[in-house]
Amino acid sequence: MPSLLHYEILADPSTLQASADGMPSVATLYLIASNSHQAPVQWESIDVDVRADSGASGLTDDRPQVVASIEPTYLRSFDERPEFDWDKTLQAYRAQSPAPAGRPMTLLGGEALILKLENVPVSRGAGLVQIRIEETSWGGDGSLAYRSAPYRSVLGVVKQIPKVPANFRAERSLLDVDAGQKVLLKWDGPSNLAYWIRHPDGTEEFITGPGTGPVTLDSYSWSTDAPKRGTTYTLIAGTRDGATAQHGYFLTTTVHALIPAFDHGTRSPWVEGTTDRGRVTFTPDGLRVDDTQHALGTVTAKAAVLREVSAHTGAIDTLTAKSVTAEAVTADTVTAKGVTADSAAIDTVTAKSVSADTVTTDALAAKTVTADSATIDRVAADAATIGTATIDTVIAKDVSSDTVTTGAVRGRAADAGRIEFPASGVNVYKNGSQEWGTLAADKADLNGINTKWVQGRSSSDGWIEFPPAGLRVLRDGGQEPGIIGAHQADLDILRTGEARVTGEARIKGLLTAGGGMKLYHEGERLLVTMPDRIVFTAVNEFRRWVTFDRGISVAFGSGTASITQEGGMIVRGGNLQVQQGTLSVSTGNPPNVRQL
Incomplete structure (x- = not known):
């Protein structure tokens, strides 16, 4: 006979993988x-x-690991x-009532x-695992009686081993070819x-059938054998019918040579040493040699054939070159695409880029000026970065300086925003006027803010105002009114028209509801308080005593039953029955009891 309960697993x-060496399955x-x-089933x-x-x-x-x-x-x-x-006696897992066990559920x-x-x-080996179930139950739609012999059912799950290859890897990913x-x-x-x-050149080597x-x-x-440089190998798995191979699965892994060798050259923006961190950088004009601090370094060679010479010190009337690099340059005129010097004393510099620790010149026209110190009558540049500058006129697309002393800063247009620097701090104005402007920033670190209101970036965002209260x-x-999250x-005090709690509300003191209270559970109303009564719409279950000081009245259909001190017990519109018990009446003191 089938069991009263229906079982699925x-x-x-969904398909269990059998465990293997180094590959446990849970x-x-x-x-x-x-x-x-x-109907219910017991x-x-x-x-x-x-x-x-x-x-x-x-x-x-390993059954003890199972939860x-x-x-x-x-x-x-x-x-x-x-x-x-787990039931040690049965050697099976048992579902039952809590202690004392054996009570019907x-x-x-x-x-x-x-x-x-x-x-x-999951244990090793592929196969079908049987799950045997014994059920002791009664009831259901047929109201079957209790029987001591349990109902039995058998279910099953399948264990499989992997059907495709995995864990394709090299024992060593970095190889010393010379060793x-x-x-x-x-x-x-x-x-x-x-x-x-499959080798990198596309040839395939058969391993095993x-x-x-x-x-x-x-x-x-x-x-x-180890390759000369980084090489990727492909594992192919499939079937083989005679000389015909049918490939189905592909995995790759890569190994590298400790010192790679390239047959046709290589490309890199720069090359740097490992222990001594000198660097060679490839530029559009050739290459640049830097020391460990990324400053200009030294080239040591037995012989050098150069089209351009950079000297440590040069005193020159006129120097025209694509690039000038020197620790000191003293010249009347320098015209170059790039000038890099620790110190430069020049009457006129015309260059695409000037980078120097110190620049002393009457006129400087360059796309970029970078200097720790500069004494210049006139600077015309797209960008100027100067630690300390004494300059009569600056015309530049960009100026970067450690210190700027000025009364006000304004955008290029006449109606642009303006910043002034009074003794109290900073004033921001807009539209070229004295009307207060807007300061936009990602973050502001302030000791205090005095403001009438605060709002999000959009005019439709929420906002906060600060009345005296x-x-x-x-x-x-x-x-x-908005929402606070x-x-x-x-x-200290909460005044609200409605309080909604989505989790759990715990009240340590008294709960006083002056205007009444409604109690719901999952959308179903349980009770409502009114000035003269409490209306219950759910089943009331009392597990201890219930005391009514003035009496109790129960109404059902057209009848009522009431117990009061004034009227005693009165049943109207219905019958009073006592089943499997005794109805008695006592009078007098000591009481005289009569059974009816």
Whole structure:
């Protein structure tokens, strides 16, 4: 006879992967016991027998690691939560009532129990694992009576080994070719596939064909001479029909040479030493040699043939060159694309770029000026970066300076914004007028802010104003009260028209509701207080005494039953019955009891 409850099993992952060396597999099983009847089913126990061994039909060989739990889909307020755990006597997992065990539990129609086995270390070997279930239950739509013999069911889950290769890797990714080290590639894969190695030039080398017998997960390796430079190898897995190969799976791994050798050259923006960090940078004109501080370095050679010479010191009347690099330059006129010097005393400099620690000149026309110190009558440049400058006139696209002393700063246009520097700090104006302007910044670090109101960037954002009583939070850029979001609020007094709590509200003191109270649970109204009564719309369950000082009245249909001190017990419009008991009347003192 089939069991009263219907069982289904789900696994995560849906198909269990058998464990292998270095590749443990952990899974979760969900056993769903559902009541498909309209009527409730009473159940005493549900036993789940999971074979625990290391064979192909065993689920796990490490049962103590498994975590069992149960989750009913629905519990009434007076229902107890069942338990699901390992039973040493039965050698199975048992679901039952909490202590004392053996008491019947109720599963309503359409509801279910979810029995979970988590953190299951899956054993080795591919195969079908049987899950045997024994259920002691009664009831249902047929109102079946209790019977001692349990109902039995069998379910199953499948364990598989990987069907594709994995873990393709090199034993060493960095090889010393000069020391004779070799490439050793390893991978894991099923024994029913053939394997090839594809070299960087596209040629393929056959490694091994598919094995015979049951499919197993095996480890493979292949070795060859180390390459001269970084090389990528491709593992190909598939089938082989005679001389015809059918490729199905591809994996790649890369190895590198400790000292790479290139047959056709290489490209790099710069090259730097490892221990001595000198650097050679490739420029559009050739190359630049720097020392470890990235300043101009020294080239040492037995012989050099150069088209351009840079000297440490030069005293020159006129110098015309594409580039001038020197520790000191003293010249009447320098015309160059680039001038780099520690010190330069020049009457006229015309250059695309000037970089110097000190520049002393009457006129300087350059696209870029970079100097620690400059004494110049006139500077015309797109960009000027100067630590200290004494300049009569500056015409530049960009000026970068350590210190600027000025009364005001304004944009180029006549109606641009302006900044003034009074003794109290900084004033910002807009439109070339004395009207207060706007300061935009990512962050502002201030000791204090005095403002009438604060608003988001958009005119429709919320805003805060500061009346004498405190602050007001408004929304949508208007006068409608807004919302404050906070993790906690510490208030002495809370005045509100409505309070909504989405989580849990805990009140340590008294709760006083002056205007009445409504209590709901999941949208269903439980009670409403009125000036002269409390209206209950839910079932009232009292597990202790209930005392009514003035009496109690119950109305049902056209009848009533009341118990009061003035009128005693009165039943109107109905019958008074006493079932399986005695109705007695006592009078006098001592009382004279008569049974009716």
